[in-house]
Amino acid sequence: xxxxxxxxxxxxxxxxxxxxxxxxxxxxxxxxxxxxxxxxxxxxxxxxxxxxxxxxxxxxxxxxxxxxxxxxxxxxxxxxxxxxxxxxxxxxxxxxxxxxxxxxxxxxxxxxxxxxxxxxxxxxxxxxxxxxxxxxxxxxxxxxxxxxxxxxxxxxxxxxxxxxxxxxxxxxxxxxxxxxxxxxxxxxxxxxxxxxxxxxxxxxxxxxxxxxxxxxxxxxxxxxxxxxxxxxxxxxxxxxxxxxxxxxxxxxxxxxxxxxxxxxxxxxxxxxxxxxxxxxxxxxxxxxxxxx
Numbered sequence: 219x220x221x222x223x224x225x226x227x228x229x230x231x232x233x234x235x236x237x238x239x240x241x242x243x244x245x246x247x248x249x250x251x252x253x254x255x256x257x258x259x260x261x262x263x264x265x266x267x268x269x270x271x272x273x274x275x276x277x278x279x280x281x282x283x284x285x286x287x288x289x290x291x292x293x294x295x296x297x298x299x300x301x302x303x304x305x306x307x308x309x310x311x312x313x314x315x316x317x318x319x320x321x322x323x324x325x326x327x328x329x330x331x332x333x334x335x336x337x338x339x340x341x342x343x344x345x346x347x348x349x350x351x352x353x354x355x356x357x358x359x360x361x362x363x364x365x366x367x368x369x370x371x372x373x374x375x376x377x378x379x380x381x382x383x384x385x386x387x388x389x390x391x392x393x394x395x396x397x398x399x400x401x402x403x404x405x406x407x408x409x410x411x412x413x414x415x416x417x418x419x420x421x422x423x424x425x426x427x428x429x430x431x432x433x434x435x436x437x438x439x440x441x442x443x444x445x446x447x448x449x450x451x452x453x454x455x456x457x458x459x460x461x462x463x464x465x466x467x468x469x470x471x472x473x474x475x476x477x478x479x480x481x482x483x484x485x486x487x488x489x490x491x492x493x494x495x496x497x498x499x500x501x502x503x504x505x506x507x508x509x510x
Contacts, residue, residue, distance in 0.1 A: 221333050222391075223252040224325055225308030229298035230256055233316035234263040236436065241272045241285070243319040248276070248284050250325035252308045257288045259298040265316075294406040303395050310336075312389035317436035319349060320387070327430035328389050335372065340423045341390035343383050344431030351437035352492045352499070365429040372429070380427045383418070385411035387433040394423050408457040416461050440482060440489045443508040451478050 226244055230237060237256075244254050256269050266287065273285035290301040303311050310332050314320065324344065331342060345361040347354050368378045383390075388411065398417040403410070418425060439450060451474050458467035490508070491499040 222309035224310045225253045225306035226312045227255045227302030230316045231259040234265045236317040247325040254285045255302045257298040257302040296404040296410045315386045319434045321432040331428045339426035340394035342426035342428040344387040344428045346435045348437035349434040350494045368427045368429040378426045380425045382415045386435045409453045412457045
């Protein structure tokens, strides 16, 4: 099998504070990335200007322009995602969040996975840890252990199916996207990555865990206000309800009530107090208005 090419789609909306770090991490791996497709979704800040500046800088250094800037006026992540995936020309289409920072070797690990196992798995997600939350060392150790387990299972010819795709760090083949894009939802009150997972599995597309495709993501969702977080969490069961997945919906509600919300309530204060610049806790940060 010929080694595939990789396109990376980055939907953006008012991401001026984080988009440069996201692009810098991707551009550092430009030898393994065919193109970076940034889809602006009506940003009102200088996100687009920063993207275009980074693209110009890199084009001057390499003689080519690997960054494509598109605009989607229909508001909502599913619209921006679809515009990017439809325009991307790579054999493998990755999708990350604008506040994500892929780690060194991410692109090559993604390509290697689909080059070796793309005849079995047409979609997959890498692992993530947060760069702006405390207590990540143990979580990172667990993710590393998961990666070792997945690599060993692949070497032994065992299954490494993932229960869901994770929108912050995922990829699928262009052929797989073409098979499911007409049935995915553009509703903005659901989890678009869960919807994509359901549509993929219903169309015979297997989703996997991609070892070594690691990314750092923002944990800013955990710092939002309670009403905002509840509204966000409720999207899970709503996605299953849309697909008439009654059992999964019940499990999602139970998980939200027994795990998701209690975790948020317990960790909200330490997460809010964490200062990423000093890597220490600052109680005064609790008195700042939450960013929803």
